[in-house]
Amino acid sequence: MxxxxxxxxxxxxxxxxxxxxxxxxxxxxxxxxxxxxxxxxxxxxxxxTREALLEALLRESFDQLTASASTLEISSSPADALTGWLRAMIALTHSHRGVIASMTAAIASPDSALHASCVMLRASGARLLERAQAEGQARGDIDGTDLLALVSALAWLNDQPPFAARVDHLFDLIASAILVRK
Incomplete structure (x- = not known):
């Protein structure tokens, strides 16, 4: 260029x-x-397209979050790694209001400019979830798609003024529903 x-x-x-x-x-x-x-x-x-602009704006954040999953995987317990990644993912969606709808649509659309980045993000979260499940620290009846759906729900709630103040509390509820306490 x-x-x-x-x-x-x-x-x-x-x-x-x-x-x-x-x-x-x-x-x-x-x-x-x-x-x-x-x-x-x-x-x-x-x-x-607007989606191409979003992809360029989000690519660096997505790449960082995907890389952080690898770092968390080797530096933290499975439960802490999963929780840390989830918090970072929620923070990313909160800092880009309304982006979660584009992200979830992009996963189902291979032609989307956001598709590859979103699939990598989902895979990094799924890998952390699978690790926690293998160690008995997370429920076995959820997968990476469920994890993304839960993040999507929290992101959507954050964009709704009546619920925005409750997102941290709701995050804790969701995390406690995913993780198995021994």
Whole structure:
């Protein structure tokens, strides 16, 4: 990528991050272009869809969370690793309001720009869950898809003002339902 194109790309990402933080995952592409001081065509050349913009914004966070699962797997007990990953996953969805709907849809759509990243995230959580199950520290009747569904539910609740204040309490309830106390 040419230096000026890279500069435009990075600027669009910076502005896109701010607009998505304000408006959520359904952020206006026109607002991104306007705030970046570029035409809508320039934005669409770099990011042909809103989903492509979201993928670029989320890729680094997804990669970090996937890598952290590997670190947690070797540095923590199975239950602590799973709980730590779940907390980080919830924090990620909370910092990108409304993104969970795009993430869950992307898992079922191989053509989605977010598909590969979301499948890797689900797999990293599933691996931690399976480890906890193998050690008798987590229920055996749930899988990675169930885990993602629970994260999705908490992310959705966080976006609902009447429930947002209760998300930490609800997280603790869900974690205690997943983990087996000896």
């Amino acid at each position: 040419r230096a000026d194109a890279k500069k435009n790309y990075d600027h669009l990402l910076e502005i896109g991050r701010a607009v998505v933080a304000e408006q959520g995952a359904e952020a206006s592409m026109r607002d991104v272009a306007r705030r970046a001081g570029v035409g809508i065509g320039t934005l669409y050349r770099h990011f042909p």
